[in-house]
Amino acid sequence: MIRRSATFLLTFALLFGPGLNTYTASASTGRENATLGSTNKSTSAASTSALAKMPGDSNPLMTQKFGADPYAMVYNGRVYIYMSSDSFEYDSTGNIIDNDYKNIKSITCISSDDMVNWTDHGEIPVAGSNGPAKWASNSWAPAVTHKVINGKEKFFMYFANNGGAIGVLTADTPIGPWKDPLGKPMITTNTPGANGVEWLFDPAVLIDDDGTGYLYFGGGIPGGKNPTQSQIANPKTGRVIKLDSDMIHTTGSASTIDAPFMFEDSGIHKYNGKYYYSYCSNFSGTHPTGTPPQGEIAYMVSDNPMGPFTYKGTFLKNPQTYFGVGGNNHHAVFQFNNQWYVTYHAQTLGKAMGIKKGYRSPHINKVEYDGSGLIKNVQEDMQGVGQVANLNPYKRTEAETIGWNGGISTERCQAPGSMVNSINLDVTSINNGDWLAVSKADFGTGAKSFKANIASTVGGTIEIHLDSLDGQLIGTLNVNATGGEQKWKEMQCNVKSVSGVHNIFFKFNGANNKNLFNMDYWQFNS
Structure with a gap:
């Protein structure tokens, strides 16, 4: 088993755990207009008990849990973030x-x-006795892609065993189940050309137009x-x-x-025939103009996926600049x-x-280029x-599909899933006054009823409001x-006729002070 030394883990934690406060915070400017059906203004954060992601905003992507080192894969009309x-x-x-x-x-x-x-979609077991990569002690900073092999779509997840090696998992769907096809690391210090890399971690993957794959990795300062x-x-620790x-x-x-x-965080994408390698700069020494x-986040450009790359500039400032925490x-x-x-x-x-101790959350903002292919500075914000x-x-919507929420969490569910039967979550930790909401649901010409798959030892009610937590009440589902x-049992109620595009807020009520019920999925009927 390959393990990184305790010194490496301690060094990494000291660098990043408390957050580096070496930047001056500034307010971001500009707000993006909604591009689809309009909705009424949502209630304030104070009245909804929302944390961080306020109704109407899109960042962070989730608040029922943390998630760091995000990597995006687009497949079949969806964006998957790992x-x-x-x-x-x-x-103690x-x-x-x-x-x-x-x-x-x-x-x-x-x-x-x-x-x-x-x-x-929950947590994918990777390292240790509970995961497929039993040789690994950690699973950091994944990179995921897909490719048709022997006529079948296959999915590949590359991950770092802290700073010591890179492994790979495979699956037949974007959410698993995953297996370790090698039973050992894929990239180690013995990999040709890996000599001199301080930290074997932070992979990024590119499949070029001809189907050839390339893996980018590395980091640290000698x-x-x-x-x-x-x-x-x-x-010279990038590879x-x-x-x-x-x-x-x-090969x-x-x-x-x-x-x-160079410090860490390899990234790669192809734009207008050019290969853009990006990375996080280090925090040491003097950085001249x-x-x-x-x-x-700095970037380099090449005409070849293997380089050489030419430095161009930076496009994503440290989070401290926009959010006041680094x-x-x-x-x-x-x-x-x-x-x-x-x-x-x-x-x-x-x-x-009120806990700034290195626990991170995923965000997304737009990237734009100028006429010469240079990346413009990204405006990071909560919007x-x-x-x-x-x-x-009118389609089955997983209850764990969340725009905004207050008070709830998610867990593994024994009911069959919608994407993969063996993989499903439900919404849980539902107490009186908790809520969740989805953004911009298009009811078309009208909805008549509502149903949800519920499991409960206590019972309660689900109030269905439009556009805000205290908006129009169109129906109440009595949960037994x-x-x-x-x-699990599917329960149903009638709703007032509703049409057009609306945010939907589900408000949970009950007299008991413990978990009122769990919610698997919901669906309106016309």
């Missing part, structure tokens, strides 16, 4: 401590077809505790290697990417519906909770991006006890 599974760590007395990343052994996955309502300015300025046609083996030797002030400032910077650039975006993380949920498609309320929190 993340390191940040979760609170505690000391129960106090939350700084995130030291050593307990991250799973990958969190969410997806959306509209960029505002995100379906929580020189130990006292690197020279030259080592800081040109660490790219060609993948075999099976996507789980490499040839890795090429060095001489990225100025014309080089990337500390902790920003830390490391991690990103992925992707295209969806002919628009370019970047997903990145920031400690916005932790800040809203996020506009919704690209209205939600269809089903005999268990995983004993």
Whole structure:
């Protein structure tokens, strides 16, 4: 089993756990107009008990849990975001401590077809005894792609075993189940060309137009505790290697990417025939004018996926600049519906909770280019991006598809899933006054009834409001006890005739002070 030393983990935690506060916070400007059906103004945060992601905003993507190092894959009309599974760590007395990343052994996955309502697919077991990669001790910073092999669509997840190696998992669907086809690391210090890489982590993957795959990885600064300015300025710890046609083996030797002030977080995308390699700059030494400032996302461009790459500039500032809380910077650039975006993380949920200890949340903002192909500076904000498609309320909608929420959480569910029968979540931790909402549901000419799949030992009610938590009440579903929190029953109620595009707020009520019920899915009928 390959494990990174305790010194590496401690160094990484000291760098990033508390957050690096070396930047001046500034308010972001500009707000994006809604592109689809209009809705009434949502209620204020105070009246909804929302944390971080306020009704009407799109960032962070989720608030029922944390998620870091986001990587985007577009498949079959949906965006899938895969993340390191940040979760609170505690000391012996129960106090939350700084995130030291050593307990991250799973990958969190969410997806959306509209960029505002995100379906929580839960945590994918990866490392350790509970995961398929039993040789690994951690699963950090995933990169995921898909490719048709032998006539069948296959999905590939590359992950870092902390800073010591990179592994690969495969699946037949974007959400799993996943298996380890090698039973060992894919990239190690023995991989040709990997010599000199301080941290074997942070993979990014590109499948070129001809079907050839390339893996980008690496990071760190040589020189130990006292690197020279030259080592800081040109660490030469970034790498790219060609993948075999099976996507789980490499071919040839890795090429060095001489990225100025390279630290971590390889990224790759192709725009107008050019290859854009991007990365997070380091926090050490002196960064002269014309080089990337500390902790920003810099990029280089090449005519060849293996390089050489030419430095162009930066496009994503450290989160401290826009959100007032810093830390490391991690990103992925992707295209969806002919628009370019970047997903990145920031400690916005932790800040809203008053806990700035390195626990991170995923965000998305637009990416734009100038006429010469240079990337414009991204405006990071809580408004996020506009919704690209209205939600269809007449299809089964997973309850864990969430635009905004207050008080709830999600868990593994024993009821069959909609995407993959063996993989499903439900909404739980539902107490009196808790709520969840979805954005811009198109009712067309009218809805008549509502149903939901519920499991409960207590019972309660679900109030259905339009446009805000205290908006028009169109129906109330009476929830009866089903005999268990995983004993499921479909329940139904009539609703006032509703048409057009509306936000839907589900408000949960009950007299008991424990979990009132769990919710699997819901659907309106016309």
